[in-house]
Amino acid sequence: MNLLKDEWIPVRPLPKGSPAKISLRSLLCGDEKWEVCLPRDDMELATIQLLVCITQTLFIPKTAAELKQRIAGPLYETEYDTAIIPYNDWFQLDHPKYPFMQVRGVTATEVTPMDKLLAGLNSATNSCFVNESGIGAILCSGCASISLFNQATCAPSFGGGFKASLRGSAPITTLIQGMHLRQTIWLNVLSEDHVLSQLPWFKETALQKPTWMDPVKSGDTIPSQRLGLVRGLFWQPAYVELMPSEKASFCDCCGVLTRQSYIGFKKAKFNYVVNGTWPHPHSPRVTSNKKGEIQEKFAAFTTASPSWTQLSRFVVRQQMSDENAVGQQPAAVVLQARQFSSRLHLLIGGYRNNQASILERRHEVFTLNHGWEGNTTAVHYLVQQGLGYRDALYKALYVFSKGIKDIKGAGIKLNQVAEMQFYRRSEPVVQDTLARIDFNDPAPALACMQVSLKSLAKDLFDESIRPYLQDPELIKTMAVARRTLNKHLRNLEPQKDEGGNNGTPVA
Ligand SMILES: [Zn+2]
Known part of the structure; x- marks a missing residue:
């Protein structure tokens, strides 16, 4: 044949x-x-x-x-x-x-x-x-x-x-x-x-x-x-x-x-x-500094987190620098696609493995609206924001699970359960934002996404602690955990500068 x-x-x-x-x-x-x-x-x-x-x-x-x-x-x-x-x-x-x-x-x-x-x-x-x-x-x-x-x-x-x-x-x-x-x-x-x-x-x-x-x-x-x-x-x-x-x-x-x-x-x-690493044109690569030695690897699904958490490295080029501990290089086919200036439908696939065993396989299509090639910073910012809301929820529930100093914790890893829920329920929000965002003026769509993710984080927090509301020993822990959540959520609000512009990237 x-x-x-x-x-x-x-x-x-x-x-x-x-x-x-x-x-x-x-x-x-x-x-x-x-x-x-x-x-x-x-x-x-x-x-x-x-x-x-x-x-x-x-x-x-x-x-x-x-x-x-x-x-x-x-x-x-x-x-x-x-x-x-x-x-x-x-x-x-x-x-x-x-x-x-x-x-x-x-x-x-x-x-x-x-x-x-x-x-x-x-x-x-x-x-x-x-x-x-x-x-x-x-x-x-x-x-x-x-x-x-x-x-x-x-x-x-x-x-x-x-x-x-x-x-x-x-x-x-x-x-x-x-x-x-x-x-x-x-x-x-x-x-x-x-x-x-x-x-x-x-x-x-x-x-x-x-x-x-x-x-x-x-x-x-x-x-x-x-x-x-x-x-x-x-x-x-x-x-x-x-x-x-x-x-x-x-x-x-x-x-x-x-x-x-x-x-x-x-x-x-x-x-x-x-x-050395052969620069395969169909894969994104990541560089990092391991004890003074620059290491280059192909991006892989090493955890259960969904593809959007890595989307930035699929489309945004980033040099290693004082601010960026990790460098990233999208696949050559994605870099080439910038010249077509149209909506990007990105096919993403791969396996998650443990040595020769395959734990799961992934196959997804992400759509990025017109103009993505001129403002990949917005994609990077969007992913960072998504991860920020995940972390806010995770850290707050970690406090609730573990307790803090002499305050008792619930003892169950609610943070990990809630993290998976966050991934599942945030995915449509992230996908939808990418497909609709106006890359020439990304701030309104990003602000809208932030509102959704903030309320998702709050909902998941409430759902996670609900079974413990009647437990008198955990009332204090709950209050501390909620304060932690609110503090991290506040930190994610766009910082307004003097001109009234918020901190979201402009094209
Ligand atoms: Zn066949």
């Missing part, structure tokens, strides 16, 4: 219709509007990312104008046919010598079941309670390609000494969503100047081949600045070889009847070191 020629992309027509499989050629050259269609949102995001990576390999628009033309309309079939000529051998899943993202002749004592490629399906001890057995036993060529890519690029390693992806164990991916799939792909393909600003070594490394054509050797040490664009985008950190079956079967992921299916794979680990 050749990913450049065959019909493997699981789609559904927009606005509605039955699922189908189409080729990359008809996706990029056709007029029809599609969306990706698979039963799992993480596999859908992986499909989009895989399509972006393949398209980025085939085409690097020279200029912003050329990219805008691609976003606006389909390619000519002749353009596509010419572009794929050098890559005929590169993207074939069952290639006799260079199978896509695999190596031939992997030595392994046993065959791993196919469901191990579907991230999270059997990685935790409790998976068997959540998932039916046999849910990923047989995969068609398309789903096998998507899972291979997802496992190597987005998911934790196989564990037991296997290396993680170039972005670490469970990176957050941020992509731009268009009106339909073809547009989404082009919105995430970087034009040459954006590739160069991300990878200044792009031209010297342009002839590098992906790892399945030119395998990484065991024991290699590779400086990240020597890794080319395509090699990095399709980095495979393990030796994997899929085991085909000639028996016609239904794919356990997309449900399609397939003559060429895969029932397992062989895997082997090998050692290598990539020095």
Whole structure:
């Protein structure tokens, strides 16, 4: 199965219709509007990312104008046919010598079941309670390609000494969503100047081949600045070889009847070191100073807090400085999207893991109103305000739970319960503010959000302490906790300056 020629992309027509499989050629050259269609949102995001990576390999628009033309309309079939000529051998899943993202002749004592490629399906001890057995036993060529890519690029390693992806164990991916799939792909393909600003070594490394054509050797040490664009985008950190079956079967992921299916794979680990962080264009990065050493990492979901708490690092660039202990660099595709000056629909996805186990998966779309690119400070401020109200509630209930000096506390971690409630109930407020805010004059919308979050914090405080109202021993604690809440809430009020402007950012 050749990913450049065959019909493997699981789609559904927009606005509605039955699922189908189409080729990359008809996706990029056709007029029809599609969306990706698979039963799992993480596999859908992986499909989009895989399509972006393949398209980025085939085409690097020279200029912003050329990219805008691609976003606006389909390619000519002749353009596509010419572009794929050098890559005929590169993207074939069952290639006799260079199978896509695999190596031939992997030595392994046993065959791993196919469901191990579907991230999270059997990685935790409790998976068997959540998932039916046999849910990923047989995969068609398309789903096998998507899972291979997802496992190597987005998911934790196989564990037991296997290396993680170039972005670490469970990176957050941020992509731009268009009106339909073809547009989404082009919105995430970087034009040459954006590739160069991300990878200044792009031209010297342009002839590098992906790892399945030119395998990484065991024991290699590779400086990240020597890794080319395509090699990095399709980095495979393990030796994997899929085991085909000639028996016609239904794919356990997309449900399609397939003559060429895969029932397992062989895997082997090998050692290598990539020095430094490879600047993957689909992920935000965070820099910090650890005991005098600058560390750069990809953003990840390390706690149960929702995506909006990290939104600032997804869209706002921030240098490390005396005031900012942490630096942040949005994904290159988001930085590029500033030039399109339109509403931003940001696709956010990732796993939260504990080593090789996946604890949860996230998939969200955030909409930022027109003008966001000119006033990212407002986004930063909005997130800080949201976190401020969370902290006010948390600190007040912490006092109530723990007590203070010789005043008795309730002894139950109400602060943690209320924090989760705050996340759940504040999410629509934050999302709605981002989608409606006038970025040229953000103050009114931000003030409105503050009113909502303040009253949410007060409501949650009251709900949390209500069961203890009749407890005479806690009356004093309640009063102290409420004073703490009010003090922190007051600190969050916008400070009016002499001109009557409040402290919210202006465009
Ligand atoms: Zn399938």
